[in-house]
Amino acid sequence: MRLSQGVEWGLHCAALIGQLPPGTAVSRRALARHFGLPESYLAKQLQAMVRAGILLASSGPHGGFRLARASSEITALDILEAIDGTAPPFVCQEIRQQGSGAAPARDCKAACGISAIMASAHRAWQNSLRAIDVDQLVAAVPPTLRARNRRQFAKATR
């Protein structure tokens, strides 16, 4: 079970944009340089976040990516699911209904209990990430670094 590497990129990019004055757009190139990431791969994650309504893309000399909603309205789960998808990690193949021990249909009206246990664990994971918004991602960045980032991007993007 492993999340795609782009999840880390997406969370850091959202945290960086969230540190800047509201409405600031940061170009794909500037984001890639800032984190030392391959620009073409990063483009995919940024586009996924645009499609999910997390980022807004604008073109032109001052264009780039900015938050599409208030930072308090974007959760870590939103970013994760935009990049890694919403499929739960446990896929029930209904093995209770196969083989010589196959459960009869009357015992399979409710979801398989084991599948329900796995779904409950996934909800616990989702709830933990739903409780984190971009403001909290920003707060996870040391204050000295945030101040430096604001100075850097004030020059670079305005």
Add this chain to the structure above:
Amino acid sequence: MRLSQGVEWGLHCAALIGQLPPGTAVSRRALARHFGLPESYLAKQLQAMVRAGILLASSGPHGGFRLARASSEITALDILEAIDGTAPPFVCQEIRQQGSGAAPARDCKAACGISAIMASAHRAWQNSLRAIDVDQLVAAVPPTLRARNRRQFAKATR
């Protein structure tokens, strides 16, 4: 992010063995037939559970796999980690320390805040599965099915 298919097999096998009188051993062949699973692939999951101290394997005409500990002492998380490994789904590549925005060493003494948020979500998932023992996996099987399984395996394995 996806768990290996063997996780479902391992959980169902533990739940089946847990339904039978304590100490009952079930052969690999009987488990494979019961759930309609390929015996050679199932063997890998069973061996992983033996290595993790969840199952005990015995040979001979009445040999097979039985629980290595009391059913209340084996958790769903034990089974999952035996089969799918213990690696957390989020792997922090420390992108905070790379690129033109690399954080200086003095700001990186603590774990990256984003990595800590992801670790916390993983703990929530683990805690949810750690709260489920084999007795609860057994309870997730409909009572009529449990009674049928006990009858079937009383003949097959004793």
